[in-house]
Amino acid sequence: MKTLHFIFIVAIYSYSNFVISQEVFEKEYVSFEEFLNEQNNKISKIQNDISREEVMEIMGNSIIVKIPKTGKIKELNQLFKQPEFIDEKHQKAKNNFFVLWFFSTPKDQNGIISKDECTPVVIKENIVIGKGQQFYFTYMKKNMLPVFK
Numbered sequence: 081m082k083t084l085h086f087i088f089i090v091a092i093y094s095y096s097n098f099v100i101s102q103e104v105f106e107k108e109y110v111s112f113e114e115f116l117n118e119q120n121n122k123i124s125k126i127q128n129d130i131s132r133e134e135v136m137e138i139m140g141n142s143i144i145v146k147i148p149k150t151g152k153i154k155e156l157n158q159l160f161k162q163p164e165f166i167d168e169k170h171q172k173a174k175n176n177f178f179v180l181w182f183f184s185t186p187k188d189q190n191g192i193i194s195k196d197e198c199t200p201v202v203i204k205e206n207i208v209i210g211k212g213q214q215f216y217f218t219y220m221k222k223n224m225l226p227v228f229k
Contacts, residue, residue: 104159106144112156112186115145119160120184123199123211130208132180135201139163139182163201164193167228177204179216179228195228 109115125138139162147156165181181198200216202209210219220227 104142104144105140106146108146108148110147111150112145112147112153115147116184116186119182123182123184123201126201126208126211128208128210132203132206132208135180135203135208136162158191160193164198165195165228177202177209179203 109118122139126135142159142161144159145156147153149155160183162182163180164183165179167179167181180201180203181195182201183193183197184199185197187194187197196213199212201211202216202219210216217227219225
C-alpha cells in the first residue's frame with residue numbers, strides 16, 4: 081500500500097511540474113466552435129508511429145481561450161491544458177505506456193473538463209500506437225487493463 085501511495089505522489093508531482101513548466105498562451109477566438117475546430121484539426125494530425133515529443137509539438141502549449149460575449153452566449157476566459165490529463169504507466173501493463181487526453185468534444189457547459197470530453201492518445205514506448213475513445217477502450221480490454229477514470 082505504501083508503494084502505491086508513493087507512486088501516486090510521484091505521478092502527481094511529475095504532472096504538476098510538467099504543467100507548471102509549460103508556457104501558457106492567451107488566444108482570442110470569435111467563437112467556441114472556432115477553438116474546437118482548431119483543436120480537433122491538431123488532433124487529426126496525430127498519427128501512429130510518431131513520438132510523444134511530436135505529439136506535444138503538434139498540440140502546442142496550454143492556452144487560455146478568450147471568447148467575447150455574443151448575444152446570449154457568455155464570455156469565456158478558460159485555461160485548456162495540453163494535455164488535459166496524463167495517465168502514467170500502469171502497473172499491470174506488460175510494456176510501459178501512458179495516455180495523453182486532449183480536450184476535443186464538450187458534453188456540457190459546466191466549465192469542468194472530464195475525460196469523456198477528451199480524445200485519448202495512447203503511447204507505448206514513446207510512440208503513438210492509437211488514438212480515440214474506441215481505440216483506447218479496445219486496447220485496454222484486449223490487454224486486460226483497467227480503464228483510467
